[in-house]
Amino acid sequence: MNTSHTIARLGDIASIRQGHPFRGAIRAAVDGSVRVIQLKNVGVNGMDDVHALMRTHLSNRKAPDWVKDGDVVLTARGGHPMAALLTDPPERTVCSPHLYVIRVADAVRALPAFIAWQLNQSSAREHLHRQSAGSRQQSLRKASVEDLPMRLPPLHQQQRIVTIARAALLERSHCEQLIAARNEEVSCYAARLLDGATV
Numbered sequence: 258m259n260t261s262h263t264i265a266r267l268g269d270i271a272s273i274r275q276g277h278p279f280r281g282a283i284r285a286a287v288d289g290s291v292r293v294i295q296l297k298n299v300g301v302n303g304m305d306d307v308h309a310l311m312r313t314h315l316s317n318r319k320a321p322d323w324v325k326d327g328d329v330v331l332t333a334r335g336g337h338p339m340a341a342l343l344t345d346p347p348e349r350t351v352c353s354p355h356l357y358v359i360r361v362a363d364a365v366r367a368l369p370a371f372i373a374w375q376l377n378q379s380s381a382r383e384h385l386h387r388q389s390a391g392s393r394q395q396s397l398r399k400a401s402v403e404d405l406p407m408r409l410p411p412l413h414q415q416q417r418i419v420t421i422a423r424a425a426l427l428e429r430s431h432c433e434q435l436i437a438a439r440n441e442e443v444s445c446y447a448a449r450l451l452d453g454a455t456v
Contacts, residue, residue, distance in 0.1 A: 268403030276352030
Protein backbone atom coordinates (compact mmCIF):
# COMPACT_ATOMS: atom_id res chain seq x y z
CA MET A 258 0.00 0.00 0.00
CA ASN A 259 1.28 3.47 -0.90
CA THR A 260 1.50 5.51 2.29
CA SER A 261 3.03 8.61 0.71
CA HIS A 262 -0.37 10.11 -0.06
CA THR A 263 -1.78 12.69 2.33
CA ILE A 264 -5.39 13.82 2.62
CA ALA A 265 -6.39 17.47 3.05
CA ARG A 266 -9.55 19.50 2.94
CA LEU A 267 -9.75 21.45 -0.29
CA GLY A 268 -10.39 24.58 1.77
CA ASP A 269 -7.09 24.08 3.60
CA ILE A 270 -4.98 24.13 0.43
CA ALA A 271 -6.94 26.57 -1.73
CA SER A 272 -9.10 29.67 -1.56
CA ILE A 273 -12.65 29.17 -2.83
CA ARG A 274 -15.04 31.90 -3.91
CA GLN A 275 -18.10 32.30 -6.05
CA GLY A 276 -18.00 34.15 -9.34
CA HIS A 277 -18.83 37.79 -9.88
CA PRO A 278 -22.20 38.85 -8.35
CA PHE A 279 -24.01 39.96 -11.50
CA ARG A 280 -27.39 41.53 -10.91
CA GLY A 281 -29.90 39.79 -13.14
CA ALA A 282 -29.10 38.33 -16.53
CA ILE A 283 -25.64 38.76 -18.00
CA ARG A 284 -26.03 40.89 -21.12
CA ALA A 285 -23.76 40.39 -24.10
CA ALA A 286 -21.99 43.44 -25.51
CA VAL A 287 -19.88 43.31 -28.64
CA ASP A 288 -17.75 46.18 -27.36
CA GLY A 289 -17.61 44.84 -23.81
CA SER A 290 -14.25 45.08 -22.09
CA VAL A 291 -14.96 42.13 -19.78
CA ARG A 292 -15.20 38.45 -20.66
CA VAL A 293 -17.41 36.06 -18.68
CA ILE A 294 -16.98 32.34 -18.05
CA GLN A 295 -20.41 30.73 -17.70
CA LEU A 296 -21.72 27.25 -16.91
CA LYS A 297 -22.04 26.42 -20.60
CA ASN A 298 -18.31 27.07 -21.11
CA VAL A 299 -17.28 24.23 -18.78
CA GLY A 300 -17.62 20.71 -20.17
CA VAL A 301 -16.32 17.19 -19.71
CA ASN A 302 -13.28 18.06 -21.82
CA GLY A 303 -12.46 21.20 -19.84
CA MET A 304 -12.93 24.80 -20.94
CA ASP A 305 -14.12 26.07 -24.29
CA ASP A 306 -11.86 28.49 -26.13
CA VAL A 307 -11.40 31.24 -23.55
CA HIS A 308 -10.91 33.84 -26.30
CA ALA A 309 -14.45 33.13 -27.58
CA LEU A 310 -16.15 33.93 -24.26
CA MET A 311 -19.08 36.33 -24.03
CA ARG A 312 -18.15 39.99 -23.67
CA THR A 313 -20.07 42.29 -21.36
CA HIS A 314 -19.89 45.45 -19.24
CA LEU A 315 -19.77 45.53 -15.45
CA SER A 316 -22.11 48.05 -13.89
CA ASN A 317 -21.85 47.45 -10.15
CA ARG A 318 -19.24 49.12 -7.99
CA LYS A 319 -17.74 45.97 -6.51
CA ALA A 320 -14.12 45.57 -7.60
CA PRO A 321 -14.00 42.49 -9.83
CA ASP A 322 -11.99 39.44 -8.83
CA TRP A 323 -10.35 38.66 -12.15
CA VAL A 324 -9.50 35.02 -12.81
CA LYS A 325 -5.85 34.08 -13.18
CA ASP A 326 -3.77 31.48 -14.95
CA GLY A 327 -3.90 28.29 -12.89
CA ASP A 328 -7.31 28.96 -11.34
CA VAL A 329 -9.74 26.04 -11.32
CA VAL A 330 -13.43 26.69 -12.02
CA LEU A 331 -16.10 24.35 -10.65
CA THR A 332 -19.75 24.36 -11.66
CA ALA A 333 -21.99 25.15 -8.69
CA ARG A 334 -25.29 24.23 -10.33
CA GLY A 335 -26.66 20.95 -11.65
CA GLY A 336 -26.36 17.34 -10.59
CA HIS A 337 -22.99 16.67 -12.22
CA PRO A 338 -20.28 19.06 -10.98
CA MET A 339 -17.47 19.65 -13.48
CA ALA A 340 -14.13 21.36 -13.06
CA ALA A 341 -11.72 22.94 -15.53
CA LEU A 342 -8.25 24.42 -15.28
CA LEU A 343 -7.79 27.92 -16.66
CA THR A 344 -4.72 28.25 -18.84
CA ASP A 345 -3.67 31.77 -19.81
CA PRO A 346 -7.17 33.33 -19.66
CA PRO A 347 -7.64 36.77 -21.24
CA GLU A 348 -7.17 39.80 -19.01
CA ARG A 349 -10.33 41.21 -17.39
CA THR A 350 -12.16 37.89 -17.23
CA VAL A 351 -14.63 36.97 -14.48
CA CYS A 352 -16.82 33.97 -13.73
CA SER A 353 -20.59 33.96 -13.45
CA PRO A 354 -21.98 33.47 -9.92
CA HIS A 355 -22.88 29.87 -10.80
CA LEU A 356 -19.21 28.90 -10.75
CA TYR A 357 -16.70 28.57 -7.95
CA VAL A 358 -13.17 29.83 -8.50
CA ILE A 359 -10.59 27.68 -6.74
CA ARG A 360 -7.09 29.10 -6.36
CA VAL A 361 -4.46 26.74 -4.96
CA ALA A 362 -2.57 28.44 -2.13
CA ASP A 363 -0.27 25.59 -1.11
CA ALA A 364 1.89 25.04 -4.19
CA VAL A 365 4.19 22.74 -2.21
CA ARG A 366 1.41 20.19 -1.78
CA ALA A 367 -0.86 20.53 -4.81
CA LEU A 368 -0.76 21.31 -8.51
CA PRO A 369 -3.81 23.20 -9.85
CA ALA A 370 -4.05 20.81 -12.81
CA PHE A 371 -4.12 17.85 -10.43
CA ILE A 372 -6.85 19.46 -8.32
CA ALA A 373 -8.95 20.00 -11.46
CA TRP A 374 -8.36 16.39 -12.50
CA GLN A 375 -9.31 15.03 -9.09
CA LEU A 376 -12.47 17.14 -8.92
CA ASN A 377 -13.62 15.44 -12.14
CA GLN A 378 -13.12 11.93 -10.80
CA SER A 379 -16.16 9.88 -9.83
CA SER A 380 -15.37 9.83 -6.09
CA ALA A 381 -15.21 13.64 -5.83
CA ARG A 382 -18.21 14.18 -8.10
CA GLU A 383 -20.32 11.69 -6.16
CA HIS A 384 -19.32 13.33 -2.88
CA LEU A 385 -20.29 16.77 -4.18
CA HIS A 386 -23.50 15.40 -5.70
CA ARG A 387 -24.54 14.00 -2.31
CA GLN A 388 -23.89 17.37 -0.72
CA SER A 389 -25.90 19.33 -3.29
CA ALA A 390 -28.93 21.16 -2.00
CA GLY A 391 -32.17 22.17 -3.67
CA SER A 392 -35.03 20.10 -5.02
CA ARG A 393 -35.50 21.69 -8.44
CA GLN A 394 -32.10 23.14 -9.23
CA GLN A 395 -29.34 21.44 -7.30
CA SER A 396 -26.87 23.93 -5.89
CA LEU A 397 -23.48 23.24 -4.41
CA ARG A 398 -22.70 24.91 -1.10
CA LYS A 399 -19.33 26.55 -0.63
CA ALA A 400 -18.86 24.68 2.65
CA SER A 401 -19.28 21.37 0.84
CA VAL A 402 -16.56 22.32 -1.63
CA GLU A 403 -14.27 23.46 1.18
CA ASP A 404 -14.78 20.19 3.08
CA LEU A 405 -14.06 17.97 0.07
CA PRO A 406 -11.18 15.62 0.95
CA MET A 407 -8.36 15.69 -1.57
CA ARG A 408 -5.76 12.93 -1.87
CA LEU A 409 -2.35 14.45 -2.44
CA PRO A 410 0.51 12.27 -3.63
CA PRO A 411 3.96 13.84 -4.10
CA LEU A 412 4.12 16.56 -6.75
CA HIS A 413 6.02 14.42 -9.25
CA GLN A 414 3.24 11.82 -9.09
CA GLN A 415 0.62 14.52 -9.48
CA GLN A 416 2.39 15.78 -12.61
CA ARG A 417 2.62 12.25 -14.01
CA ILE A 418 -1.12 11.70 -13.52
CA VAL A 419 -1.92 15.04 -15.18
CA THR A 420 0.33 14.23 -18.14
CA ILE A 421 -1.29 10.83 -18.65
CA ALA A 422 -4.78 12.33 -18.34
CA ARG A 423 -4.00 15.01 -20.94
CA ALA A 424 -2.62 12.39 -23.33
CA ALA A 425 -5.77 10.29 -22.89
CA LEU A 426 -7.96 13.33 -23.56
CA LEU A 427 -6.02 14.12 -26.73
CA GLU A 428 -6.32 10.52 -27.92
CA ARG A 429 -10.05 10.56 -27.31
CA SER A 430 -10.39 13.80 -29.25
CA HIS A 431 -8.50 12.31 -32.20
CA CYS A 432 -10.66 9.17 -32.10
CA GLU A 433 -13.84 11.24 -32.03
CA GLN A 434 -12.64 13.25 -35.03
CA LEU A 435 -11.82 10.03 -36.92
CA ILE A 436 -15.23 8.54 -36.13
CA ALA A 437 -16.97 11.72 -37.27
CA ALA A 438 -15.00 11.71 -40.54
CA ARG A 439 -15.83 8.03 -41.17
CA ASN A 440 -19.51 8.62 -40.46
CA GLU A 441 -19.55 11.52 -42.90
CA GLU A 442 -17.87 9.34 -45.53
CA VAL A 443 -20.44 6.57 -45.03
CA SER A 444 -23.29 9.09 -45.26
CA CYS A 445 -21.91 10.40 -48.56
CA TYR A 446 -21.68 6.88 -49.99
CA ALA A 447 -25.20 6.10 -48.78
CA ALA A 448 -26.61 9.27 -50.36
CA ARG A 449 -24.94 8.52 -53.72
CA LEU A 450 -26.11 4.90 -53.62
CA LEU A 451 -29.71 5.81 -52.83
CA ASP A 452 -29.66 8.42 -55.61
CA GLY A 453 -28.63 5.72 -58.07
CA ALA A 454 -25.12 7.05 -58.60
CA THR A 455 -22.08 4.86 -58.94
CA VAL A 456 -20.37 4.37 -55.57
